[in-house]
Amino acid sequence: xxxxxxxxxxxPLLHRMHEDIKSAGPxxxxxxxxxxxxxxxxxGCYFFSExxxxxxxxxxxxxxxxxxxxxxxxxxxxNYVTILGGEPSLMLDRLKKLYDNFWGVVVTNGLRKIPxxxxxxxxxxxxxxxxxxxxxxxxxxxxxxxxxRGLQNYRDDRRVVWYYTTTAGNAHEVESVVKQCVExxxxxxxxxxxxxxxIGGDLDHRCGFDAVRRKIDHMxxxxxxxxLTSSYxxxxxxxxSLYGDQWGFGVCASLSTDHxxxxxxxxSGKPYxxxxxxxxxxxxxxxxxxxSDVYDCANCRDTWAHMTWILVNAERHLISKAEFTNWLxxxxxxxxxxxxxxxxxxxKLLPSIHARLQTERARKVPANDLEVSRQAxxxxx
Ligand SMILES: C[S@@+](CC[C@H](N)C(=O)[O-])C[C@H]1O[C@@H](n2cnc3c(N)ncnc32)[C@H](O)[C@@H]1O
Numbered sequence: 498x499x500x501x502x503x504x505x506x507x508x509p510l511l512h513r514m515h516e517d518i519k520s521a522g523p524x525x526x527x528x529x530x531x532x533x534x535x536x537x538x539x540x541g542c543y544f545f546s547e548x549x550x551x552x553x554x555x556x557x558x559x560x561x562x563x564x565x566x567x568x569x570x571x572x573x574x575x576n577y578v579t580i581l582g583g584e585p586s587l588m589l590d591r592l593k594k595l596y597d598n599f600w601g602v603v604v605t606n607g608l609r610k611i612p613x614x615x616x617x618x619x620x621x622x623x624x625x626x627x628x629x630x631x632x633x634x635x636x637x638x639x640x641x642x643x644x645x646r647g648l649q650n651y652r653d654d655r656r657v658v659w660y661y662t663t664t665a666g667n668a669h670e671v672e673s674v675v676k677q678c679v680e681x682x683x684x685x686x687x688x689x690x691x692x693x694x695x696i697g698g699d700l701d702h703r704c705g706f707d708a709v710r711r712k713i714d715h716m717x718x719x720x721x722x723x724x725l726t727s728s729y730x731x732x733x734x735x736x737x738s739l740y741g742d743q744w745g746f747g748v749c750a751s752l753s754t755d756h757x758x759x760x761x762x763x764x765s766g767k768p769y770x771x772x773x774x775x776x777x778x779x780x781x782x783x784x785x786x787x788x789s790d791v792y793d794c795a796n797c798r799d800t801w802a803h804m805t806w807i808l809v810n811a812e813r814h815l816i817s818k819a820e821f822t823n824w825l826x827x828x829x830x831x832x833x834x835x836x837x838x839x840x841x842x843x844x845k846l847l848p849s850i851h852a853r854l855q856t857e858r859a860r861k862v863p864a865n866d867l868e869v870s871r872q873a874x875x876x877x878x
Contacts, residue, residue, distance in 0.1 A: 529580060533550045535606075537608065622660035622686070660688055661685055685726075725834050751770060751799075804830075
C-alpha cells in the first residue's frame with residue numbers, strides 16, 4: 498500500500514467505519530436454501546422458475562443431516578449464512594440453529610412472523626415487490642395482500658429491512674412503498690426484478706431501471722436514517738458497470754467455488770469470494786451462483802451479487818478518496834444490515850454516510866451522468 502489508505506482513514510467518519518469492520522473481523526460467507534417448500538408462488542420467482550425446489554431439504558426425521566451440515570461449515574470456517582429458500586419461516590427450528598451459530602440474514606416473504614423470542618438480533622430481509630396492487634398481483638396470486646400482512650407482522654420491529662424488489666415499469670410506486678415501510682418502523686433496501694419468465698410489460702427489466710434509480714436517490718434524500726443501501730450501490734446495479742467492466746459471469750464474485758462449471762472463471766484473474774458456496778436445500782449440492790445453474794446474467798440485478806462485486810474490487814476503489822468512500826460505505830452497509838456490527842450504535846451513522854456520498858458525488862459527477870464519470874475515472878487509472 499502506498500499510504501493512500503492511511504491518508505483516507507484520517508477522515509473521522511471513514512476511520513470509524515473501518516475500525517468497526519476491523520473489530521468485527523472478516524466474513525466467510527455461504528448461502529443456503531433452508532427449505533424447498535414455500536407458502537407462495539410469486540410470478541417469475543427464480544427459485545421455482547429454475548427448478549430449485551427439486552432439491553429437497555432433509556426431512557424432520559433426518560435432523561442429524563442438518564446438524565452435520567452446520568458442523569461441516571463451521572469446520573470450514575464459515576461464519577456467515579444468507580438464508581433463503583423456499584420460505585425459511587416454515588422451518589423455525591433450523592433457522593434458530595443457523596442463527597445461534599452464524600452471522601447472516603434471512604430473506605422471508607413476511608407472511609409468517611419470525612418470533613422475536615430466540616431471534617432477538619436476527620437480520621430479517623422482508624420481501625415486497627411493489628405497492629399493494631402490484632405486490633398482490635405478483636406475489637399474492639391476485640388475491641392475497643402479502644405486503645399488508647408483512648407490514649402487520651413486523652410493525653415497529655427493528656430487525657426488519659424491507660427487501661424491495663422493484664420492477665422496471667413501476668418506479669412511480671417506490672415512494673409510496675418506502676413511506677409505508679418507514680412509517681411501519683422498519684428499514685428499506687432495494688433489489689431489482691429480472692423478468693426471467695419473459696412476461697414483459699411493467700416487469701420487463703430490459704426497459705432499464707433509470708427511473709427506479711432516480712426514485713431511490715430521492716428516497717435516500719427523504720429518509721436518510723432508514724435507507725439501508727446507498728446511491729452508489731444502486732448505481733452499480735442499475736448500470737451493470739464497474740470501472741469499465743460489464744456485469745456478467747466473467748466478473749460475478751458470488752460463484753460456488755466448488756462447482757465444476759466455475760473452475761475456468763475462477764482462474765481468470767478476476768476477483769471473487771474465495772469461501773463462497775450456494776447450497777441447495779439438500780445441503781449437499783451447490784449451484785453455480787447465488788441464483789442457479791441456468792440463470793442468465795443479463796437478467797440478474799441481484800443486490801447481493803452486485804454488492805460482492807463491489808467488495809472484491811477493493812483495490813480499484815483506492816484510486817481516490819471518493820471511490821474509497823463508495824467502497825467502504827458498501828462494506829459498512831453490508832456489516833450493518835447483517836448486524837455484524839452493533840446495529841443500534843452503527844445505524845446512527847446512516848445519515849452521515851448518505852450525506853457524505855452525496856457530497857463526494859456532487860463534487861465529481863457531471864449532471865445526470867454517473868456512468869460517464871465512472872468510466873472517466875477508470876480511463877484515468
Ligand atoms: C427466492 S426468495 C426466497 C425467500 C422468501 N421466500 C422470499 O420470498 O423472500 C428470495 C428473494 O429472491 C428474490 N427474487 C425472486 N425472483 C426474482 C426475480 N425474478 N428477480 C429478482 N429477484 C427475485 C425475491 O424478491 C426474494 O427477495
